Amino acid sequence: MTTRPSEEGTMTTLPAAHDVFHLYDTTLRDGAQQEGLRLTVQDKLRIARLLDELGVGFIEGGWPGANPNDTAFFAAAASGELKLENAKLTAFGSTRRVGGRASSDPLTRALLDAQTEVICLVAKSHDEHVHRALKTDLAENLAMVTDTVKFLTGEGRRVFLDCEHFFDGYRANPGYALAVVKTAADAGAEVVVLCDTNGGMLPAWMGEVVSAAGAVGVDLGIHCHNDTGCAVANTLAAVDAGAMHVQGTMNGHGERTGNADLITVAANLQLKYGWPVMPAANLARATSVSQAVAAITHVAPNARQPYVGQSAFAHKAGLHASAIRVDANLYQHTDPKLVGNDMRMLVSDMAGRANIQIKGDELGFDLSDRDVAARITDVVKQREMDGYSYESADASFELLVRDEIGQLDKQFEVLKWRVLTSDEVSDEGDSEATVKVTVGEQTTARVGEGFGPLNALDKALRSALKKSHPQVEGFELTDYRVRILESAHGTDAITRVLIDTTDGRRRWTTVGVGTNVVEASWEALHDAYQWGLIAR
């Protein structure tokens, strides 16, 4: 144990860094056991490359022989499609079948065929599971461990062994759970991993059990599930008790409620414990790796994910913002840049002047004048009361700021708009819009047909502006979100519309509000075009 100053200046006791420490990623195996997640071979190859860039030591690629997809993944990796700079690809499988021999077990053979230097085996370590799930006796399970580990190490493989249900097994029969650890170590397993398979552990219970396993005299790993919401905390508690190998997944994917989020674990070890678990430049890729994995898995990123979530360093409250103007560290536990994230300032009805000033700086406006900032704050609060939301609608907020400080150089004025929708659907759609605008001295009226009123209005406005502002041809509406704000009202409720637009280079969001959804949509659309034509 070493004693080092905590960030607050008090002394805290933390374990000293191990000479050898493993970050072991199981996104491609246990992560893929998450409901709704399905990874193709190409997905797995892409995620493996990202994990290698991040700098994990081991990438568990799946269970070769268990399904054609995983077998094909290992074949692709072995054929040279996967070139790893930092990590070692690891094949996962179980101890041999009851009553058989490892040398003739087809799944053990498949582990060798995967051609990885490292193999991770799962073995039963809970006596009740041996009796009821394996349907054999305790001695045979130990023999399965010995036979499989010895066979694979004899074939030149490095073997890690996952003790399934270790913590529950230790509670039920500590002598047997520890015998599995010792048997694996004696047979040649390099690391014995203690698994909280059902995820029921709490941090306060970890130390005693991990220390008891440590007394066996083998390098220990930890594999935690998040069923009590404690996967990361349990992992750290196991590390405190001596584990030198941590298993986890990107974004905490995994069976049921998931596994320990390896990014959170790694960032805690590196930034809080001060252990050099990966080069600083690699940790600074954590946010982009997390986002890239989310894009590949099609699982929406969790904005509140520690360190790398979109909201991890987002500040909404006025009091926070005013202190952040003095020093960002007054309201953040670490520098977001260290994990590749950014501080974000949110504008809402909880804002004070400081939020507005910091957001102004971000957008390139000098709002240091207290009166100007106070006026904009008041406008924002009133408009939020009316139903607007500027938190994500940066473009509408910028238009509001420009208007308040006299820098709104409107690129067009709308003289009139109208839209009709009918039950007659032609090839052009079911709606027809007319938009009349002036640009400088020129007045133009155009009709647009489309599917739904917004589509028709978009076409009409684009058509009216394209001669004077040809760049509108490149504007594309990518998302359209409608929220009913006063549900008690029914069909005359207030509606808020958010529209995301892109021109291929930039992406911006605008907001509109009205009792009429078409009116709210038109306002958001109008702002989207104004911002796209004004802002650089």
Ligand SMILES: CC(=O)SCCNC(=O)CCNC(=O)[C@H](O)C(C)(C)COP(=O)(O)OP(=O)(O)OC[C@H]1O[C@@H](n2cnc3c(N)ncnc32)[C@H](O)[C@@H]1OP(=O)(O)O
């Ligand atoms: C805790 C974990 O997450 S471990 C990882 C779990 N991952 C998976 O199960 C995904 C991949 N699994 C599979 O594709 C299949 O379950 C396979 C290919 C492994 C086995 O499929 P099947 O032969 O059809 O068997 P099934 O899945 O029904 O049952 C598992 C068998 O393995 C046995 N088994 C379970 N754990 C172990 C173990 N550690 N060592 C040896 N055998 C084991 C069971 O007793 C059962 O044996 P039985 O067929 O004689 O009853």
Ligand SMILES: CC(=O)C(=O)O
């Ligand atoms: C091995 C594993 O995934 C578990 O015990 O949870």
